[in-house]
Every structure is written in C-alpha cells, then in structure tokens.
Amino acid sequence: MEALLSALLAAALAELGDKTQWLALALAIRFRDQGSAVLLGIALAGLVNAAIASAAGAAIGTMLTREAATLMLAFALVSAGITMVLKARPAPGLDGWRIGAFLTSFAAFGIAELGDKTQFLTFAIATRTGMPILTAAGAAAGVFAMSALAVAGGRAALDALPLGVLRRVGAALFLLLGAIAAVSALRLT
Numbered sequence: 448m449e450a451l452l453s454a455l456l457a458a459a460l461a462e463l464g465d466k467t468q469w470l471a472l473a474l475a476i477r478f479r480d481q482g483s484a485v486l487l488g489i490a491l492a493g494l495v496n497a498a499i500a501s502a503a504g505a506a507i508g509t510m511l512t513r514e515a516a517t518l519m520l521a522f523a524l525v526s527a528g529i530t531m532v533l534k535a536r537p538a539p540g541l542d543g544w545r546i547g548a549f550l551t552s553f554a555a556f557g558i559a560e561l562g563d564k565t566q567f568l569t570f571a572i573a574t575r576t577g578m579p580i581l582t583a584a585g586a587a588a589g590v591f592a593m594s595a596l597a598v599a600g601g602r603a604a605l606d607a608l609p610l611g612v613l614r615r616v617g618a619a620l621f622l623l624l625g626a627i628a629a630v631s632a633l634r635l636t
Contacts, residue, residue, distance in 0.1 A: 449576060449578075450572060450573070450576035450581040450585065451578075451581040451582070451584060451585040452585060453572050453576070453582075453585065454497075454501075454568075454569055454572050454573075454581070454582045454584075454585030454586040455585035455586070455589045456585075456589065457524075457527070457565075457568045457569075457572065457586070457589065458565050458568065458585065458586040458587075458588070458589025458590050458593075459589035459590075459592055459593055460589075460617045460620065460621070461527050461531070461563075461565045461568055461589075461617070461621075462565060462589065462590055463593060463610065463613050463617055464611075464614045465563070465564075465565075465593075466559060467556060467559050467560060467563065467565075467590070467593075467594065468594060468596070468597045470555060470556060471485070471489055471556070471593075471595075471597040471598050472597040472598070472601065474488075474489070474548070474551065474552050474555065474598070475597065475598040475601060476601075477551075478548035478551070478552075481548035482598055482599070484547070484548035484549040484552065485548050485549075485552045485598055486552075486591075486595060486598055487549055488548065488549045488550065488551070488553035488554075488556065489552050489553075489556045489590075489591065489594045489595075489598070490591050491553055492552070492553045492554075492556035492557035492560060493556065493560065493586075493587045493590035493591055493594070494583065494587040495557060496557060496560040496561065496563075496565075496566050496569075496590075497569050497582070497583040497586035497587040497590070498579075498583045498587075499566075500566045500567070500569035500583075500586070501569055501570070501572075501573040501579035501580070501582040501583035501586070502579050502583075503570055503573075504570040504571060504572065504573030504574040504575075504579065504582070505573045505574070505577055505578070505579035505582075507519075507570075507574050508573065508574035508576075508577050509577070514633075514634070516574045516575045517628050517631055517632035518628070518629060518632035518633070519571050519574050519575070520571040520572065520574065520575045520625075520628050520632075521625045521626070521627075521628035521629035521631075522571070522625070522629075523564075523567050523568050523571035523572075523625075524568070524571075524621045524622070524624045524625030524628060525621065525622055525625035525626070525629075526564060526567060526625075527567070527618075527621045527625075528617075528618040528619070528621030528622035528625060529618070530564050531564075531614045531615075531617050531618035531621060532614070532615065532618045556594075560590070565589075565590060568586070569582060569583070569586040572585075572586075
C-alpha cells in the first residue's frame with residue numbers, strides 16, 4: 448500500500464502546473480468534442496510510462512541496499528523539488544499532428560512524460576519499495592487525476608488554482624522529504 452499511495456501523491460503533486468498538465472489542456476482545446484478519447488490516450492500513455500519506470504526501478508532495486516535505494520529516492524525527491532521551482536516549459540505544439548484525438552494524446556503525452564520528474568519519482572519509489580505494479584498504478588492514477596482536471600475543467604480550472612503557490616509548496620514538500628530520506632539513508636540520525 449505504501450508504494451501505491453506514495454506514487455499517487457508524488458505523481459499528482461509533481462504534475463501540478465507541469466507542462467504535461469498544460470499539454471492535457473491543449474489537447475482538450477484542440478479536440479473539444481473528443482474529451483474521452485483525449486483522456487483515454489493520456490491514461491494509456493501515463494500507464495505505459497509509469498510501467499516502464501516501475502519495472503526498471505524494481506529491477507535496479509534488487510541490486511541495491513535499502514540505504515542506497517532510499518538515497519535514490521532522496522535524490523528523486525530533491526530533483527523534483529528543484530524542478531518545481533523552475534518555470535514549467537510550454538507544452539509542445541500539436542498543429543501538424545493529424546492522427547486523431549486518441550493517438551495524438553497518447554503519443555504527445557507519452558513523449559512529454561519520458562524522462563520527466565514524475566517518471567524519475569516513479570522509478571525511485573519502485574526502487575525503494577520493490578512493488579512495481581502498485582507503484583505504476585499509483586503513479587498513473589496521479590498523472591491521470593491532474594490531467595483530467597485540466598481536460599474537464601479547462602483553462603478556467605487551471606487559472607482558478609494558485610499554481611505558483613502550489614508549485615512552491617510542492618517544491619518545499621519534495622525538498623523536505625528528500626532531506627529526510629537522505630538523512631535516513633546516510634544514517635545521520
């Protein structure tokens with residue numbers, strides 16, 4: 448259960464105001480009458496990316512000591528905190544894509560999530576917990592929840608949220624949790 452909840456909360460927090468949330472909004476605007484196809488493409492891309500990260504993390508985790516896996520998690524948390532402070536890059540342009548709502552959403556979202564902080568957090572959580580299925584499920588659910596907010600609520604929903612404040616609070620939380628994990632991994636307490 449730790450893997451599922453940790454991944455869910457980490458992914459949801461990491462996605463808040465991220466480029467992929469803006470990409471979900473751009474997809475929803477482009478395919479106004481096909482919201483379910485957009486959401487399905489995003490859900491599948493999120494699940495594929497989370498599964499890749501979780502499988503890799505669980506495989507690497509078997510080669511690491513518990514302290515090393517915890518240090519990996521600390522690094523991922525601190526990295527996520529730092530990137531949340533930085534301004535989110537805009538979503539990639541989708542003007543030339545002519546493959547339909549589902550495939551455009553799946554491909555664009557899948558590409559945008561590759562190597563993203565959410566995928567790194569998912570990797571690190573699976574490394575630490577050794578539970579790739581629960582980690583992938585939690586991370587995919589967190590990504591989907593934040594994307595669904597953008598698709599269903601549209602620009603008004605994102606504009607109503609104090610994203611700058613939420614991103615700074617999220618960054619502080621990631622940095623604090625990363626510091627705690629690092630102290631624990633290095634046995635400084």
